[in-house]
Amino acid sequence: MGFAELKSAAVAWQTLHNLKEIKIGTVSGYVNTAEFDQMAAKGELRIDAAGSDTANLLKLNGGRISLAVIDKNVMYYLLATEKKLAKAKNNIQFNNKMLEDKKLYICFKKNDKGKKLVSAFNAALKQVNVQEIMNKYFSAEH
Structure with missing residues (x-):
């Protein structure tokens, strides 16, 4: 799990505290990481919740958010299969720093x-x- 970002506006960060001024897309009802969710709940992160990962990728491509929390494989799958994202797939990449390696x-x-x-x-x-x-x-x- 990590962040989708625009290739033209990659975000360098070391800790979540570096992201306090950046608008981050999340999916309503999803659990992210404990630290991320705690900071979001306290208002320490600028969160813009959406109903789905696809909606977040569309918001990212449109410049309404700077990052979107997403599973890397889900991101690539959606970019490869969702017709709505056809124009976005060449603009979006996965940030090189992971939030967490979630196990299934x-x-x-x-x-x-x-x-x-x-x-x-x-x-x-x-x-x-x-x-x-x-x-x-x-x-x-x-």
Whole structure:
């Protein structure tokens, strides 16, 4: 998780305190990082909430915000697939500093069926090179 930004207006920052004067797009109801959400709640960050990541990318492209909090893969996926963002995809990039490396988890019930599902999932996952698929999918667009 990090920030989408305009290629023509990249933002250099070291800590969130460096971003106090910058208008940052968020998605209503999304959890970001603990520090980011605490600072936003205290009014220490200039937040402009939207209903979706797509709306934030459109606001970013239109110059209404300077950064948009987003997952890097979600950003590239939306830029590659959303027709609304066709004009924006060449203008937007992912900021080179991450907010947080969020982990994804899958849960199964602790019973016999759950154990079988875990085994099947793990076996299938070993056969998939996720990074290769992502690189191939996004290389045509970026």
